[in-house]
Amino acid sequence: MTGTTSSGLHLPGYQREDPATRTPIGSAGYRSTALRAPLRTPVDLPQRLTEITGPVLGEDRIRPGDADLTLRNGGEAVGQRILVYGRVLDSSGRPVPDALVEVWQANASGRYRHVVDTFPAPLDPHFDGLGRVVTDSLGRYEFMTIKPGAYPWGNHHNAWRPAHIHFSLFGRAFPQRLVTQMYFPDDPLFGQDPIFNAIPAAARHRAISRYDLERTQDNWALAFEWNIVLRGRDQTPFETEDDGDVA
Amino acid sequence: MSVNPLDVPDVTEPYQPRSGQRGTGWLTGPLQLGLTPSATVGPYLAIGLTWPDGTWAAEEGAEGGFWIRGRVFDGAGEVVPDAMVETWQADPEGGFPSPEDPRGASSYPGFRGYARAQTSTGEFGIFTLKPGRVPDGHGGLQSPHVDVSVFARGLLDRVVTRIYFADEAEANAEDVVLRSLPDDAARQTLLATPGEDGYTLDIRLQGERETVFFAV
Numbered sequence: 317m318t319g320t321t322s323s324g325l326h327l328p329g330y331q332r333e334d335p336a337t338r339t340p341i342g343s344a345g346y347r348s349t350a351l352r353a354p355l356r357t358p359v360d361l362p363q364r365l366t367e368i369t370g371p372v373l374g375e376d377r378i379r380p381g382d383a384d385l386t387l388r389n390g391g392e393a394v395g396q397r398i399l400v401y402g403r404v405l406d407s408s409g410r411p412v413p414d415a416l417v418e419v420w421q422a423n424a425s426g427r428y429r430h431v432v433d434t435f436p437a438p439l440d441p442h443f444d445g446l447g448r449v450v451t452d453s454l455g456r457y458e459f460m461t462i463k464p465g466a467y468p469w470g471n472h473h474n475a476w477r478p479a480h481i482h483f484s485l486f487g488r489a490f491p492q493r494l495v496t497q498m499y500f501p502d503d504p505l506f507g508q509d510p511i512f513n514a515i516p517a518a519a520r521h522r523a524i525s526r527y528d529l530e531r532t533q534d535n536w537a538l539a540f541e542w543n544i545v546l547r548g549r550d551q552t553p554f555e556t557e558d559d560g561d562v563a
Numbered sequence: 564m565s566v567n568p569l570d571v572p573d574v575t576e577p578y579q580p581r582s583g584q585r586g587t588g589w590l591t592g593p594l595q596l597g598l599t600p601s602a603t604v605g606p607y608l609a610i611g612l613t614w615p616d617g618t619w620a621a622e623e624g625a626e627g628g629f630w631i632r633g634r635v636f637d638g639a640g641e642v643v644p645d646a647m648v649e650t651w652q653a654d655p656e657g658g659f660p661s662p663e664d665p666r667g668a669s670s671y672p673g674f675r676g677y678a679r680a681q682t683s684t685g686e687f688g689i690f691t692l693k694p695g696r697v698p699d700g701h702g703g704l705q706s707p708h709v710d711v712s713v714f715a716r717g718l719l720d721r722v723v724t725r726i727y728f729a730d731e732a733e734a735n736a737e738d739v740v741l742r743s744l745p746d747d748a749a750r751q752t753l754l755a756t757p758g759e760d761g762y763t764l765d766i767r768l769q770g771e772r773e774t775v776f777f778a779v
Contacts (some may be wrong), residue, residue: 327700329666330680332778346603351638352768354776361740361777365697366710369661371651371677372668375615395586407596420611424587430607432645445610482604482611486708489663490651493608495714495721497602514719515600522597545596 329550330491330534331407333538337518337519345470347511363491366445370489373416374450382448383419386459393443393462395424400498400525402460404451404485406548411455412492418484419447419459426465435467459535466505478505478512485544499524500540567758588779601721604714606645609681620650620678620691627655631726632688635713636682638721638769646715648687648766649679650726652708658694690761693728699739713766726764729754749775 342353352533361367386393398420404412422428422445425437429444447459464479465480487493498510501524506512515523522545564666589695598718606611621628632649635643653659653676660676671692696704709726727735727750735741735754744750752774767774 333598337597337600339602341720343719346717346719348743349719350716350717352643352715352717353642354722354768354773355638356773356776357725358778359744361725361779362700364700364709365659365664366651366653366705367779369659369778371650371675372661373677383753387737405596406767407598409594409596418611420607420686428610430610432606435728447611461701470576482606482608484612489661493649493721494599494601495604496599496604511719515602516719517601520598522599523602523720544599547598548596551593 321396327364327368329368330489330547331550339515339519339532343510343514345384345471346514355554366492366563370486372493373486374414377416378448378450381423382446383459385419385447385459386446388442392424395441395443395462395465397460398463398532399458399460400481401456401531401535401539402525402544403432404457404487404544404546405455405547406492406556408548408551410548411451411453411531412487412546413451413453413539415451415488416486417451417456417457417458417480418450419449419461420487421445421464421481422459422467424462426467428467434458437465437467442499463500475508476505478503478509483544483547487546492497494544495545496544497523497547498542501525519558569577600707600770601719601743603716603719604647606716607643608647608714609683612647612679613681617679618689620652620675620689622673623690625673625690625692626750629693630688630690631709631755631762631764632686632760633759633764633766634686634756635682635715635766636768636770637717640770642685643768644682644717645677646682646687648682648689649677649714650689650691651677651714652691653694653697655692655695657697658702670719671768696734701739701778703737703739706710706734706741708738708740711766714770718768722768723754723779724766724774724776726762727753728762729756744775748772 342349377425422441423440449457451457467477480499481498487495498556525540525542530539587634590645646766654674662668680689694707699705713722713726714721740751757765
Protein backbone atom coordinates (compact mmCIF):
# COMPACT_ATOMS: atom_id res chain seq x y z
CA MET A 317 0.00 0.00 0.00
CA THR A 318 1.36 3.38 -0.92
CA GLY A 319 0.40 6.50 0.94
CA THR A 320 1.31 10.09 1.47
CA THR A 321 1.80 11.70 4.84
CA SER A 322 0.56 15.15 5.75
CA SER A 323 4.08 16.45 5.22
CA GLY A 324 4.02 15.06 1.68
CA LEU A 325 6.31 12.12 2.34
CA HIS A 326 5.97 9.21 -0.04
CA LEU A 327 5.58 6.00 1.98
CA PRO A 328 6.72 3.02 -0.03
CA GLY A 329 4.57 0.12 1.10
CA TYR A 330 5.10 -3.60 0.79
CA GLN A 331 3.03 -5.99 -1.26
CA ARG A 332 0.42 -8.03 0.50
CA GLU A 333 0.86 -11.77 0.51
CA ASP A 334 -1.22 -13.77 -1.94
CA PRO A 335 -3.66 -15.73 0.24
CA ALA A 336 -3.53 -18.58 -2.31
CA THR A 337 0.13 -19.28 -1.58
CA ARG A 338 0.75 -18.02 1.95
CA THR A 339 0.85 -20.41 4.88
CA PRO A 340 -2.32 -20.08 6.98
CA ILE A 341 -1.83 -19.28 10.68
CA GLY A 342 -3.58 -22.50 11.70
CA SER A 343 -4.08 -25.87 10.05
CA ALA A 344 -6.31 -28.70 11.22
CA GLY A 345 -3.68 -31.44 10.87
CA TYR A 346 -1.23 -29.60 13.12
CA ARG A 347 -2.73 -30.17 16.55
CA SER A 348 -1.08 -27.31 18.43
CA THR A 349 -2.82 -24.75 16.25
CA ALA A 350 -6.25 -25.69 17.61
CA LEU A 351 -6.00 -23.58 20.77
CA ARG A 352 -3.45 -21.09 19.54
CA ALA A 353 -4.27 -19.84 16.06
CA PRO A 354 -6.55 -16.79 16.40
CA LEU A 355 -10.09 -17.47 15.15
CA ARG A 356 -11.18 -13.98 14.18
CA THR A 357 -10.35 -12.39 10.85
CA PRO A 358 -7.39 -10.05 11.27
CA VAL A 359 -8.10 -6.33 10.86
CA ASP A 360 -6.48 -4.72 7.85
CA LEU A 361 -3.67 -2.39 8.96
CA PRO A 362 -2.61 0.09 6.28
CA GLN A 363 1.18 0.40 6.25
CA ARG A 364 2.26 3.62 7.90
CA LEU A 365 5.63 4.75 9.28
CA THR A 366 5.84 2.06 11.97
CA GLU A 367 5.15 -0.62 9.37
CA ILE A 368 7.52 0.52 6.63
CA THR A 369 10.52 0.74 8.97
CA GLY A 370 12.41 -1.92 10.88
CA PRO A 371 15.43 -2.45 13.08
CA VAL A 372 18.94 -2.34 11.64
CA LEU A 373 20.48 -5.63 12.71
CA GLY A 374 23.69 -6.83 11.14
CA GLU A 375 27.33 -7.60 11.82
CA ASP A 376 27.19 -6.58 15.47
CA ARG A 377 24.83 -9.52 16.17
CA ILE A 378 27.41 -12.02 14.86
CA ARG A 379 30.24 -13.64 16.76
CA PRO A 380 33.28 -15.27 15.15
CA GLY A 381 32.48 -18.84 14.17
CA ASP A 382 28.71 -18.31 14.00
CA ALA A 383 28.71 -19.31 10.31
CA ASP A 384 30.18 -22.76 11.02
CA LEU A 385 27.92 -24.95 13.15
CA THR A 386 30.21 -27.98 12.74
CA LEU A 387 32.85 -26.66 15.14
CA ARG A 388 31.67 -26.02 18.67
CA ASN A 389 33.17 -26.54 22.11
CA GLY A 390 36.58 -27.27 20.68
CA GLY A 391 35.62 -30.20 18.49
CA GLU A 392 33.85 -31.42 15.37
CA ALA A 393 30.16 -32.27 15.26
CA VAL A 394 29.11 -35.74 14.15
CA GLY A 395 27.14 -36.10 10.92
CA GLN A 396 27.08 -35.27 7.23
CA ARG A 397 28.72 -31.90 6.63
CA ILE A 398 26.64 -29.63 4.39
CA LEU A 399 27.14 -26.16 2.99
CA VAL A 400 23.85 -24.28 2.91
CA TYR A 401 23.91 -21.17 0.74
CA GLY A 402 21.67 -18.93 -1.28
CA ARG A 403 20.38 -15.41 -1.62
CA VAL A 404 17.88 -13.28 0.16
CA LEU A 405 15.78 -11.41 -2.40
CA ASP A 406 12.60 -9.45 -2.40
CA SER A 407 9.72 -10.45 -4.62
CA SER A 408 10.82 -8.10 -7.39
CA GLY A 409 14.17 -9.92 -7.54
CA ARG A 410 16.14 -7.25 -5.71
CA PRO A 411 18.83 -8.60 -3.34
CA VAL A 412 18.42 -7.83 0.36
CA PRO A 413 21.95 -6.91 1.49
CA ASP A 414 23.32 -6.70 5.06
CA ALA A 415 20.41 -8.74 6.40
CA LEU A 416 20.66 -10.81 9.55
CA VAL A 417 19.90 -14.52 9.02
CA GLU A 418 19.47 -16.65 12.16
CA VAL A 419 19.25 -20.44 11.90
CA TRP A 420 18.71 -23.28 14.34
CA GLN A 421 18.29 -27.02 13.95
CA ALA A 422 18.43 -30.52 15.38
CA ASN A 423 21.68 -32.48 15.33
CA ALA A 424 22.45 -35.42 13.04
CA SER A 425 20.42 -37.79 15.19
CA GLY A 426 17.37 -35.55 15.22
CA ARG A 427 17.81 -34.14 18.71
CA TYR A 428 17.64 -30.47 19.69
CA ARG A 429 19.78 -29.06 22.45
CA HIS A 430 16.71 -27.87 24.35
CA VAL A 431 15.26 -28.78 27.72
CA VAL A 432 11.86 -29.83 26.37
CA ASP A 433 13.26 -32.18 23.69
CA THR A 434 12.98 -35.64 25.21
CA PHE A 435 13.59 -37.72 22.06
CA PRO A 436 15.97 -40.49 23.24
CA ALA A 437 18.65 -39.78 20.64
CA PRO A 438 22.13 -38.65 21.62
CA LEU A 439 23.14 -35.01 22.06
CA ASP A 440 26.44 -34.07 20.45
CA PRO A 441 28.85 -32.13 22.69
CA HIS A 442 30.20 -30.40 19.60
CA PHE A 443 26.88 -29.30 18.15
CA ASP A 444 24.59 -26.64 19.61
CA GLY A 445 22.52 -26.09 16.47
CA LEU A 446 22.74 -22.28 16.35
CA GLY A 447 24.08 -20.23 13.45
CA ARG A 448 24.04 -16.55 12.47
CA VAL A 449 25.18 -14.85 9.30
CA VAL A 450 24.65 -11.55 7.50
CA THR A 451 23.98 -11.31 3.75
CA ASP A 452 26.62 -9.62 1.60
CA SER A 453 26.07 -6.70 -0.75
CA LEU A 454 24.39 -9.05 -3.27
CA GLY A 455 22.13 -10.64 -0.68
CA ARG A 456 24.17 -13.85 -0.50
CA TYR A 457 24.50 -15.95 2.63
CA GLU A 458 26.16 -19.25 3.44
CA PHE A 459 26.90 -21.40 6.45
CA MET A 460 28.44 -24.80 7.12
CA THR A 461 26.47 -27.24 9.23
CA ILE A 462 25.48 -30.88 9.71
CA LYS A 463 22.49 -32.35 7.95
CA PRO A 464 19.78 -32.47 10.64
CA GLY A 465 18.09 -35.79 11.39
CA ALA A 466 14.35 -36.41 11.27
CA TYR A 467 12.61 -36.73 14.63
CA PRO A 468 9.30 -37.90 16.07
CA TRP A 469 7.04 -35.24 17.57
CA GLY A 470 3.82 -36.81 18.81
CA ASN A 471 1.39 -34.86 16.67
CA HIS A 472 -0.20 -38.13 15.53
CA HIS A 473 0.78 -41.80 15.59
CA ASN A 474 4.30 -42.27 14.21
CA ALA A 475 4.59 -38.60 13.27
CA TRP A 476 8.06 -37.59 12.07
CA ARG A 477 9.27 -34.16 11.05
CA PRO A 478 11.15 -34.18 7.74
CA ALA A 479 14.73 -32.91 8.15
CA HIS A 480 14.67 -29.11 8.26
CA ILE A 481 16.58 -26.02 9.32
CA HIS A 482 14.75 -23.11 10.97
CA PHE A 483 15.43 -19.66 9.49
CA SER A 484 14.62 -16.22 10.89
CA LEU A 485 15.02 -13.03 8.85
CA PHE A 486 14.18 -9.36 9.31
CA GLY A 487 14.75 -7.83 5.91
CA ARG A 488 14.59 -4.04 6.07
CA ALA A 489 11.06 -3.38 7.25
CA PHE A 490 8.35 -4.83 9.48
CA PRO A 491 6.35 -6.53 6.65
CA GLN A 492 9.46 -8.45 5.56
CA ARG A 493 9.90 -10.28 8.87
CA LEU A 494 9.95 -14.03 8.16
CA VAL A 495 10.38 -17.15 10.26
CA THR A 496 10.39 -20.33 8.25
CA GLN A 497 11.89 -23.79 7.72
CA MET A 498 14.11 -25.07 4.90
CA TYR A 499 13.68 -28.67 3.77
CA PHE A 500 15.83 -31.07 1.74
CA PRO A 501 14.92 -32.47 -1.67
CA ASP A 502 12.94 -35.70 -2.04
CA ASP A 503 12.35 -36.26 1.67
CA PRO A 504 10.16 -39.38 2.04
CA LEU A 505 8.59 -37.82 5.15
CA PHE A 506 6.91 -34.92 3.33
CA GLY A 507 3.67 -36.78 2.71
CA GLN A 508 2.80 -37.32 6.38
CA ASP A 509 3.98 -33.96 7.77
CA PRO A 510 1.15 -31.52 8.53
CA ILE A 511 3.55 -28.58 8.98
CA PHE A 512 5.03 -28.98 5.50
CA ASN A 513 1.61 -29.69 4.03
CA ALA A 514 0.06 -26.62 5.64
CA ILE A 515 1.90 -24.65 2.95
CA PRO A 516 -0.45 -24.34 -0.03
CA ALA A 517 0.58 -26.93 -2.64
CA ALA A 518 1.56 -24.30 -5.19
CA ALA A 519 4.18 -22.86 -2.81
CA ARG A 520 5.64 -25.98 -1.18
CA HIS A 521 8.57 -26.23 -3.58
CA ARG A 522 9.74 -22.82 -2.39
CA ALA A 523 10.51 -24.32 1.02
CA ILE A 524 12.74 -27.07 -0.41
CA SER A 525 16.44 -26.55 -1.06
CA ARG A 526 18.23 -27.89 -4.14
CA TYR A 527 21.24 -30.17 -4.09
CA ASP A 528 24.19 -28.51 -5.83
CA LEU A 529 27.01 -30.66 -7.18
CA GLU A 530 29.01 -27.64 -8.31
CA ARG A 531 29.27 -26.11 -4.85
CA THR A 532 29.75 -29.54 -3.24
CA GLN A 533 33.25 -29.54 -1.77
CA ASP A 534 35.38 -32.50 -2.87
CA ASN A 535 36.34 -34.68 0.07
CA TRP A 536 34.50 -32.39 2.48
CA ALA A 537 30.83 -31.38 2.29
CA LEU A 538 27.64 -31.58 0.20
CA ALA A 539 26.06 -28.30 -0.88
CA PHE A 540 22.41 -27.23 -0.84
CA GLU A 541 21.10 -23.99 -2.35
CA TRP A 542 18.09 -22.18 -0.98
CA ASN A 543 16.94 -18.71 -1.99
CA ILE A 544 14.67 -16.82 0.34
CA VAL A 545 12.17 -14.33 -1.04
CA LEU A 546 10.77 -11.59 1.22
CA ARG A 547 7.88 -9.30 0.39
CA GLY A 548 8.86 -6.59 -2.09
CA ARG A 549 7.77 -3.01 -2.50
CA ASP A 550 4.33 -2.34 -3.80
CA GLN A 551 4.63 -1.96 -7.56
CA THR A 552 1.26 -0.40 -8.26
CA PRO A 553 1.78 2.96 -9.96
CA PHE A 554 1.77 5.77 -7.45
CA GLU A 555 -1.44 7.73 -7.46
CA THR A 556 -1.57 11.26 -6.19
CA GLU A 557 -5.08 11.21 -4.88
CA ASP A 558 -4.68 13.14 -1.64
CA ASP A 559 -2.14 15.88 -1.05
CA GLY A 560 0.35 15.88 -3.94
CA ASP A 561 3.48 13.81 -3.41
CA VAL A 562 6.92 15.26 -3.41
CA ALA A 563 8.76 11.94 -3.62
CA MET B 564 2.77 -15.91 -12.83
CA SER B 565 5.52 -16.11 -10.26
CA VAL B 566 9.01 -17.47 -10.82
CA ASN B 567 10.54 -20.25 -8.74
CA PRO B 568 13.14 -18.58 -6.50
CA LEU B 569 15.63 -21.27 -7.47
CA ASP B 570 15.27 -20.37 -11.14
CA VAL B 571 16.67 -16.88 -10.71
CA PRO B 572 19.91 -16.68 -12.72
CA ASP B 573 23.24 -16.03 -11.06
CA VAL B 574 23.55 -12.72 -9.25
CA THR B 575 26.62 -11.72 -11.21
CA GLU B 576 24.37 -11.28 -14.27
CA PRO B 577 21.80 -8.50 -14.45
CA TYR B 578 18.43 -10.06 -13.77
CA GLN B 579 16.30 -11.05 -16.75
CA PRO B 580 13.38 -13.45 -16.74
CA ARG B 581 14.25 -16.65 -18.57
CA SER B 582 13.03 -17.31 -22.07
CA GLY B 583 9.56 -18.76 -22.16
CA GLN B 584 8.27 -16.46 -19.45
CA ARG B 585 7.01 -13.82 -21.89
CA GLY B 586 4.65 -15.88 -23.95
CA THR B 587 3.24 -12.98 -25.91
CA GLY B 588 6.52 -11.21 -26.39
CA TRP B 589 5.20 -8.38 -24.25
CA LEU B 590 6.06 -8.01 -20.60
CA THR B 591 2.59 -8.00 -19.10
CA GLY B 592 3.57 -7.18 -15.56
CA PRO B 593 6.53 -6.63 -13.33
CA LEU B 594 8.66 -9.64 -12.38
CA GLN B 595 7.30 -11.47 -9.37
CA LEU B 596 9.25 -14.05 -7.42
CA GLY B 597 7.15 -16.39 -5.31
CA LEU B 598 7.45 -15.53 -1.62
CA THR B 599 9.08 -17.99 0.71
CA PRO B 600 6.22 -19.45 2.77
CA SER B 601 6.37 -18.97 6.54
CA ALA B 602 6.52 -21.87 8.99
CA THR B 603 6.08 -22.19 12.72
CA VAL B 604 8.92 -21.12 14.97
CA GLY B 605 8.37 -24.45 16.80
CA PRO B 606 9.04 -25.32 20.45
CA TYR B 607 12.82 -24.87 20.23
CA LEU B 608 12.98 -21.23 19.20
CA ALA B 609 15.14 -20.45 22.23
CA ILE B 610 18.10 -22.15 20.52
CA GLY B 611 18.19 -19.73 17.63
CA LEU B 612 16.47 -16.58 18.80
CA THR B 613 17.84 -15.89 22.28
CA TRP B 614 19.86 -12.69 22.62
CA PRO B 615 21.50 -11.66 25.89
CA ASP B 616 20.26 -8.11 25.25
CA GLY B 617 17.00 -9.14 23.58
CA THR B 618 14.54 -7.56 25.97
CA TRP B 619 16.10 -4.09 25.81
CA ALA B 620 14.48 -1.79 23.27
CA ALA B 621 16.09 0.95 25.34
CA GLU B 622 19.30 0.64 27.34
CA GLU B 623 19.14 -0.32 30.98
CA GLY B 624 18.82 2.82 33.06
CA ALA B 625 17.63 4.95 30.14
CA GLU B 626 15.80 8.03 31.42
CA GLY B 627 12.05 7.48 31.33
CA GLY B 628 12.50 3.76 30.68
CA PHE B 629 9.88 1.26 31.85
CA TRP B 630 8.84 -2.36 31.37
CA ILE B 631 5.93 -3.62 29.32
CA ARG B 632 4.97 -6.99 30.75
CA GLY B 633 2.29 -9.48 29.89
CA ARG B 634 1.31 -13.06 29.38
CA VAL B 635 0.21 -14.88 26.25
CA PHE B 636 -2.92 -17.03 26.66
CA ASP B 637 -4.26 -19.82 24.46
CA GLY B 638 -7.91 -20.65 23.79
CA ALA B 639 -8.18 -22.77 26.93
CA GLY B 640 -7.01 -19.86 29.06
CA GLU B 641 -3.62 -21.50 29.65
CA VAL B 642 -0.45 -19.44 29.68
CA VAL B 643 1.67 -20.08 26.58
CA PRO B 644 5.20 -20.72 27.86
CA ASP B 645 6.98 -21.09 24.52
CA ALA B 646 6.09 -17.91 22.62
CA MET B 647 8.33 -15.08 21.53
CA VAL B 648 7.06 -11.51 21.48
CA GLU B 649 8.88 -8.95 19.34
CA THR B 650 8.30 -5.21 19.48
CA TRP B 651 9.13 -2.28 17.17
CA GLN B 652 8.30 1.34 17.87
CA ALA B 653 9.22 4.99 17.49
CA ASP B 654 11.48 6.83 19.92
CA PRO B 655 10.02 9.45 22.30
CA GLU B 656 10.34 12.09 19.58
CA GLY B 657 8.45 10.03 17.01
CA GLY B 658 11.50 8.98 14.97
CA PHE B 659 12.60 5.50 13.92
CA PRO B 660 16.18 4.26 14.04
CA SER B 661 15.71 2.92 10.51
CA PRO B 662 17.02 4.22 7.18
CA GLU B 663 13.67 3.15 5.69
CA ASP B 664 11.99 6.14 7.36
CA PRO B 665 11.60 8.69 4.53
CA ARG B 666 12.21 11.43 7.11
CA GLY B 667 15.64 9.90 7.77
CA ALA B 668 16.83 7.52 10.48
CA SER B 669 16.62 8.92 13.99
CA SER B 670 19.41 8.48 16.50
CA TYR B 671 17.87 8.77 19.92
CA PRO B 672 20.60 7.91 22.43
CA GLY B 673 20.31 4.53 24.12
CA PHE B 674 17.32 3.50 22.01
CA ARG B 675 17.11 0.51 19.63
CA GLY B 676 13.35 0.46 19.10
CA TYR B 677 13.32 -3.31 18.75
CA ALA B 678 13.09 -5.96 21.46
CA ARG B 679 12.36 -9.69 21.62
CA ALA B 680 11.26 -11.56 24.71
CA GLN B 681 10.31 -15.17 25.33
CA THR B 682 7.55 -16.30 27.66
CA SER B 683 9.36 -19.23 29.31
CA THR B 684 8.83 -17.75 32.80
CA GLY B 685 5.13 -17.34 32.03
CA GLU B 686 5.38 -13.73 30.95
CA PHE B 687 7.26 -11.51 28.55
CA GLY B 688 8.91 -8.26 29.51
CA ILE B 689 10.51 -5.63 27.34
CA PHE B 690 12.23 -2.49 28.58
CA THR B 691 11.51 0.56 26.51
CA LEU B 692 10.62 4.26 26.32
CA LYS B 693 7.24 5.80 25.59
CA PRO B 694 7.01 6.18 21.82
CA GLY B 695 6.26 9.62 20.46
CA ARG B 696 3.36 10.37 18.16
CA VAL B 697 3.89 9.51 14.50
CA PRO B 698 2.10 11.00 11.46
CA ASP B 699 -0.88 8.93 10.35
CA GLY B 700 -0.79 9.85 6.67
CA HIS B 701 -4.10 11.69 6.85
CA GLY B 702 -2.87 14.91 8.37
CA GLY B 703 -3.14 13.66 11.94
CA LEU B 704 -0.94 11.95 14.45
CA GLN B 705 -1.16 8.37 15.62
CA SER B 706 -1.34 7.74 19.33
CA PRO B 707 1.81 6.30 20.93
CA HIS B 708 1.94 2.64 19.91
CA VAL B 709 4.21 -0.37 19.63
CA ASP B 710 3.97 -2.86 16.76
CA VAL B 711 4.09 -6.44 18.05
CA SER B 712 4.75 -9.81 16.43
CA VAL B 713 3.96 -13.01 18.31
CA PHE B 714 5.59 -16.29 17.31
CA ALA B 715 4.87 -19.68 18.87
CA ARG B 716 4.55 -23.39 18.34
CA GLY B 717 1.08 -23.84 16.89
CA LEU B 718 1.25 -20.61 14.87
CA LEU B 719 2.33 -21.29 11.29
CA ASP B 720 3.00 -17.60 10.77
CA ARG B 721 3.53 -14.72 13.18
CA VAL B 722 0.49 -12.83 14.37
CA VAL B 723 0.70 -9.04 14.49
CA THR B 724 -0.88 -6.71 17.00
CA ARG B 725 -0.26 -3.29 18.57
CA ILE B 726 0.21 -2.07 22.11
CA TYR B 727 -1.33 1.29 23.04
CA PHE B 728 -1.23 2.95 26.46
CA ALA B 729 -4.36 3.34 28.57
CA ASP B 730 -3.08 6.61 30.07
CA GLU B 731 -3.06 8.29 26.63
CA ALA B 732 -6.85 8.53 26.45
CA GLU B 733 -6.93 11.79 24.50
CA ALA B 734 -4.45 10.65 21.84
CA ASN B 735 -6.07 7.23 21.70
CA ALA B 736 -9.43 8.80 20.93
CA GLU B 737 -7.92 10.43 17.83
CA ASP B 738 -5.93 7.43 16.64
CA VAL B 739 -6.82 6.30 13.13
CA VAL B 740 -6.19 2.61 13.86
CA LEU B 741 -8.08 2.49 17.15
CA ARG B 742 -10.96 4.38 15.59
CA SER B 743 -11.16 1.79 12.80
CA LEU B 744 -11.92 -0.99 15.30
CA PRO B 745 -15.56 -2.04 15.71
CA ASP B 746 -16.02 -1.31 19.41
CA ASP B 747 -14.49 -0.48 22.77
CA ALA B 748 -14.12 -4.14 23.68
CA ALA B 749 -11.84 -4.58 20.66
CA ARG B 750 -9.88 -1.42 21.50
CA GLN B 751 -9.54 -2.59 25.10
CA THR B 752 -7.52 -5.65 23.99
CA LEU B 753 -4.73 -3.32 22.82
CA LEU B 754 -4.51 -0.99 25.85
CA ALA B 755 -1.63 -1.57 28.25
CA THR B 756 -2.46 -0.44 31.76
CA PRO B 757 -0.03 1.33 34.10
CA GLY B 758 1.48 -1.05 36.65
CA GLU B 759 4.30 -1.35 39.16
CA ASP B 760 7.33 -0.81 36.93
CA GLY B 761 5.65 0.20 33.69
CA TYR B 762 2.67 -1.25 31.88
CA THR B 763 1.01 -4.62 31.53
CA LEU B 764 -0.95 -6.13 28.68
CA ASP B 765 -1.90 -9.76 28.16
CA ILE B 766 -2.23 -11.15 24.64
CA ARG B 767 -5.09 -13.58 24.07
CA LEU B 768 -4.69 -15.77 20.99
CA GLN B 769 -8.28 -16.98 21.21
CA GLY B 770 -11.37 -16.66 23.36
CA GLU B 771 -14.03 -14.13 24.12
CA ARG B 772 -11.47 -11.41 24.61
CA GLU B 773 -9.26 -12.47 21.70
CA THR B 774 -6.69 -9.75 21.03
CA VAL B 775 -7.21 -7.71 17.88
CA PHE B 776 -4.69 -8.98 15.33
CA PHE B 777 -3.78 -7.13 12.16
CA ALA B 778 -3.04 -8.06 8.57
CA VAL B 779 -0.09 -5.92 7.53
